[in-house]
Amino acid sequence: MRPFGGAIARSVLAMAGRRSPWGSGNGDGEGKAGDDAGLADGGNGTESPDGSPPPPRGPRNPWLPPGDGPPRRSASIEDIFRPKDRKSGGGGGGGGGGFPKLPQRPDGKSWFPILIGGIVLVWLAVTTVHMVGPKEEGIVTIFGKYSRTISPGVSLTLPWPIENVQVTDVTSIKRDTIPEGEGEKLMLTSDQNLVDLSYLVRWNIKDLKLFRFRLADPEETVREVAEAAMRASIAEVPLSDAMGGAGRASIEQRVRDRMQAILDAYRAGVSIQGVEIKKADPPTKTVSAFQQVTAAQQDAQRDMSNAQAWAQQLLARAQGDAAAFDKVYEQYRLAPEVTRRRMYYETMERVLSNNDKVIVAADGVTSYLPLPELRRRSPQEDSAPKGGQ
DSSP states (O other): OHHHHHHHHHHHHHHHTOOOTTTTSOOOOHHHHHHHHHHHTTSOOOOOTTSSOOOOOOOOOTTSOSSSOSOOOOOOHHHHHSOOOTTSSSSSSGGGTOOOOOOBOTTSOBSHHHHHHHHHHHHHHHHHEEEEOTTEEEEEEETTEEEEEEOSEEEEOOOTTTEEEEEEEOSSOEEEEESOTTOOOEEEOTTSOEEEEEEEEEEEESOHHHHHHTOSSHHHHHHHHHHHHHHHHHTTSOHHHHHSHHHHHHHHHHHHHHHHHHHHHHTOOEEEEEEEEEEEEOOGGGHHHHHHHHHHHHHHHHHHHHHHHHHHHHHHHHHHHHHHHHHHHHHHHHOHHHHHHHHHHHHHHHHHTTSOOBOOOOTTSOSOOBHHHHHHHHHHHHHSOOTTO
């Protein structure tokens, strides 16, 4: 039945002018393949000139890729599911999606070892050679544990992650402003007054090892110590010293000494360079009342200054009079009569110079001569116009 059925199928296809896309449709081996080839050649199944059997000329297998390739033949289940060879066709690793190969060296060897060696050399150069600046120091740790401190210059260490280096600037002055921004920092003075302070703290690193490993957050510790020292120093002075220029310098020095003593006790590795009070104002809610009190204090201070000046003038005058009396007394001891007469004349001149005087003359002359009245009239006559002028 099978040969008969195959013949009928071939006859139908030949009559229709078409070939079966599945080949001959029989699996009888080489003989049937030869029949198919002869049918494809128009019934001529001759061999090729070199004596080899002619290649199959049957219809194309729809499961094979397009293009020129091996001789056409019937597809099998193994051909359909067999993976393609990565070395043949499909370029760049075929359809398997494998890792692309590196180009080879002229001698046929791979570049991969040289690439790995270059990466290792760069890693060693970066992690073993360290350049430390003139203002810096470096902390070397072995698996996180302190090993040593390196000075400015070029230093060599073991590669990471065996040894790790952290370089820090230890010379530059760091500045912390307390409080930050426009915040209000109220402190209590010795006379129970509140003052709003803003100040600047300048510090640098004295010992990098202690700074890194002694405190959990050394920078925040410096700020907290500064605030504690400032509150303690302000509590020892009155409001006038806290806001005045004369007492401010002593407060700043006291805060600096306190901070340094506390940080040395903590072994923080920090050196305080200075403290500067930038602002000392009354609290915002009491500014108007404080201004009134300040004005009253200024008035009282002005009156006290005027009184002191008047007292100093009187004292100076009294001292001058005493010195003059001492000189007169020395002259009196040398010539008592002459000195008494002279003192009498000077006293009478000083007394009578400001009084009206009456002169009594001899007989035959008017006994009263109003000299003060004449003296008063003479300037008026001189200023009046003469004649018809």
